[in-house]
Amino acid sequence: MKIRSKLAWTYIILLIIGIITISAYSILTIRSFLLDEGVEQFEKDALSLALAAGSFKDNALFDDKIQRQAQLSRYEMAVYDKSGIRFLTFPDYAFEDVAPYLEEDLLSQLEREDGDPLIRTDENPEKLIAYVDLGQSDNAAQYLRISQDKSQYYAAVASIRHIIYAGMFFSIGAVIIVSILFARYMAAPIQRLNEAALDIAKGNLDRKIDLNRNDEFGTLADSLNHMAGTLRADNEKLKRLNEKQSQFFADITHEVRNPLHTISGALEMLQLENLQPEKKKQYMVTAQKQIKRVARLFEDIKTLQRYDFDESFINRVNFDLKEVVDEVMTVYQPLAQEKGLALKAKNLKSYTVNADPDKIEQVMDNLISNAIKYTQEGKVEVGFEQKDELIEVSVKDTGPGIGKEHLERLFDRFYRTDKARSRDKGGTGLGLSVVKGILNAHQSDIKVESEEDSGSRFYFRLPLHENS
Known part of the structure; x- marks a missing residue:
């Protein structure tokens, strides 16, 4: 897998995980907030309903007033007498699973609340349930049970959740597009640097990388340009040295050949039988002179060689x-x-x-x-x-x-x-x-x-x- 694909998938996966996590956290936070707000309002409404129920006169209209109050508030309501026996519910179908009387421990808790609503969470996890002691009421009612489904509080979450999901999917789509573009942006200089390095390795030392970036890629490009320049200079230097070396050996051959030819000619002349003494002496001097010249040549070469390679x-x-x-x-x-x-x-x-x-x-x-x-x-x-x-x-x-x-x-x-x-x-x-x-x-x-x-x-x- 190319580095561009690796970068793209890495960004996509990390950002999708981040978006999903944030979305889920947002939904849960909103649900918790709405529930807390609902519980607070539920407690207030329970107290208001209890005060109203306790003020109704004990007559033939009492049941109608309780029923009307339940309809207006949209709560499920049950009314208990002083003995804790249920004698009125609204609506009837909502209290099929509700006990017809209050247990002793519940009555004890209500006495301790001193008129404040008692929220019960152990009866039904799907509902908010509150019991209120009416105190000195003007009718037969003594205790009031009020309940409501929690789903009503989460109704707003459903709409918000759809908005969040739509935003999440839009964000994921945008992340995919941006990640691919960003991966290309990040991988482009790497590919260019790789191509340049391959060109330099093949001997194309005139290749120059111009990224126009101030980050590490730009620094690496400058380093490669500097390396190519150094190699180019070294190659030019080696080329010149090779040319000088070739010329040096050619010159040595030429310089040695001339005196050797002169020595060879003098020795041939010295082999002549009727050579005059003056000529013989002249050829001897010439040969000795050329021999000294060759010796001096190699002594100079030795000196130069020591200069090139001997630190001492x-x-x-x-x-x-x-x-x-x-x-x-x-x-x-x-x-x-x-x-x-x-x-x-x-x-x-x-x-x-x-x-x-x-x-x-x-x-x-x-x-x-x-x-x-x-x-x-x-x-x-x-x-x-x-x-x-x-x-x-x-x-x-x-x-x-x-x-x-x-x-x-x-x-x-x-x-x-x-x-x-x-x-x-x-x-x-x-x-x-x-x-x-x-x-x-x-x-x-x-x-x-x-x-x-x-x-x-x-x-x-x-x-x-x-x-x-």
């Missing part, structure tokens, strides 16, 4: 940043001089930072080597600048600069602004990716400022140690 990629210690930078500059000073470049320092003061000195050295090695590699004339300047609690390290060159179209992807793995010239210079295409990975592991980032024909400036920031 960096080991932070406090060290003097100037010492690390000075050491790297010392290594590359001869290469800069060989190219006719000035490798200068700017504001290289001692600053204590909390970082991994080996990884920061690798960052500086990549940045300074790249600057020297791509700068043909001018200078390469390495500088420090303190900015509040951070120290900014920059490497600035007077090289050809980088076009704006390349800046966004400059730190992607294997991305080169000029692939042919980069390979000629022995680059792996991973240097700047390694730099970015190391700095990201330090909760920092590498930034670049560059324009074509205006040189480049690479910089990053590290937090100063408190005692610096």
